[in-house]
Amino acid sequence: xxxxxxxxxxxxxxxxxxxxxxxxxxxxxxxxxxxxxxxxxxxxxxxxxxxxxxxxxxxxxxxxxxxxxxxxxxxxxxxxxxxxxxxxxxxxxxxxxxxxxxxxxxxxxxx
Amino acid sequence: xxxxxxxxxxxxxxxxxxxxxxxxxxxxxxxxxxxxxxxxxxxxxxxxxxxxxxxxxxxxxxxxxxxxxxxxxxxxxxxxxxxxxxxxxxxxxxxxxxxxxxxxxxxxxxxxxxxxxxxxxxxxxxxxxxxxxxxxxxxxxxxxxxxxxxxxxxxxxxxx
Numbered sequence: 001x002x003x004x005x006x007x008x009x010x011x012x013x014x015x016x017x018x019x020x021x022x023x024x025x026x027x028x029x030x031x032x033x034x035x036x037x038x039x040x041x042x043x044x045x046x047x048x049x050x051x052x053x054x055x056x057x058x059x060x061x062x063x064x065x066x067x068x069x070x071x072x073x074x075x076x077x078x079x080x081x082x083x084x085x086x087x088x089x090x091x092x093x094x095x096x097x098x099x100x101x102x103x104x105x106x107x108x109x110x111x
Numbered sequence: 112x113x114x115x116x117x118x119x120x121x122x123x124x125x126x127x128x129x130x131x132x133x134x135x136x137x138x139x140x141x142x143x144x145x146x147x148x149x150x151x152x153x154x155x156x157x158x159x160x161x162x163x164x165x166x167x168x169x170x171x172x173x174x175x176x177x178x179x180x181x182x183x184x185x186x187x188x189x190x191x192x193x194x195x196x197x198x199x200x201x202x203x204x205x206x207x208x209x210x211x212x213x214x215x216x217x218x219x220x221x222x223x224x225x226x227x228x229x230x231x232x233x234x235x236x237x238x239x240x241x242x243x244x245x246x247x248x249x250x251x252x253x254x255x256x257x258x259x260x261x262x263x264x265x266x267x268x269x270x271x
Contacts, residue, residue: 007212081125084155085237089129092235095149096131096141 006077009053014038015046019055022069029065124240131235135227138235139202142223146181147171157193158185161213175199181207194218209239 010016018032029047033040047067050056055073059066131138141149147170153159156168162185170184174196181193191213198206203225210218220241226234 078125081239082127085125085127085239087151088155089127089235089237091151092142092149093129093131096133096138099133099137099141 005053006055006073009049009055012046012049014042015050018043018046019050019069022056022067023071026059026066026068028067032067124238124242126239127237129235130228131233132231133233134231135225135233136202138233139225142225142235143173143175143201143205146173155211157183157191157211157213160211175201183211194221198222209241 010019014036017036021027021032021035029040029043032047033043036043038046047056047058051058053073054076055070057068057070059068133141147168150156150171152168152171156171158166158168166189167186168183169186171193172180172182172184174180174182177196177199179196179199181196183191183193185191193211194208196205196207197220198204204223206220206222208218209221218241219239222238222240224236224238226236228234
C-alpha cells in the first residue's frame with residue numbers, strides 16, 4: 001500500500017527533512033546526522049521507514065552507504081490515487097447497474 | 112531545489128468520469144447511502160492499509176449533511192474518519208475532505224458531480240484536488256513544522 005506508507009513516512013517532520021535533504025544530493029548517515037538535531041541511530045531508523053515506503057534507496061560506495069531520494073516514490077502517490085478512483089468508479093458502476101431498481105427508498109426495501 | 116513560493120500553483124486535480132445506466136437520484140443514493148456495498152474496502156480502507164488483515168473494514172457511513180463525517184467502522188468496533196462533508200446537494204453533487212489514514216497530515220478534497228443524461232443514465236465526474244493544501248502558508252497546517260512545501264514542489268513537478 002504505497003499511498004498510506006508514503007503518507008506515514010512523510011508525516012514525521014524529521015523524516016521529511018531527511019528526505020528533502022537527500023533530494024538535494026545523496027548523503028551518508030553521518031552527513032545527515034550532522035545537519036539535524038538527532039542521533040545517527042535515529043537517522044538510520046528514519047531511513048529505514050523511508051526505504052520501506054520506496055522514497056529512498058541505499059547504495060554502497062566502498063565502505064560507505066550512500067542514501068539517495070528516489071523520485072519515483074513520490075510519483076507513486078499520484079499513481080496510487082489515479083488507480084484508486086479508477087477502481088472505485090468501475091466497482092460502483094458495476095454494482096449500481098446490478099442493484100434492484102429502487103435503491104433503499106426505505107431501510108427494509110433492499111434486504 | 113527552488114524555495115517554494117507562498118502562493119503555490121494549483122496542481123492538476125485527478126479527474127475521473129464514468130457513465131452509469133441508472134437515473135441520477137438513484138445513482139446519488141447508491142453512491143452515498145450504500146457506499147460500503149460497492150467500495151473496494153478490502154483494498155482501499157484504513158483497516159486494509161493499517162492492520163493488514165487483523166481488522167477488517169465493515170462499514171462506511173456517510174453522514175448526509177454539511178459537516179457530516181465519512182466514517183469507516185472496523186470489525187473491532189474502531190471508527191475512523193475518511194473526511195468531512197463540505198457540500199451536500201443531492202442528487203447533483205457533494206464534496207468531502209479526504210484523508211483516509213490514521214496518520215497526521217493534511218487533507219485533500221474530493222468532489223463528485225452527478226449529471227443526468229436522460230431518464231436512465233447518469234454521468235459521474237470525480238475531481239480529487241487540493242494537492243496545493245500540502246503547500247506552505249495554509250492555516251490548516253498550523254504547527255506542522257516546515258510543512259510539505261518542498262515535497263509539494265516535487266509532487267507538482269512529478270504530477271505532470
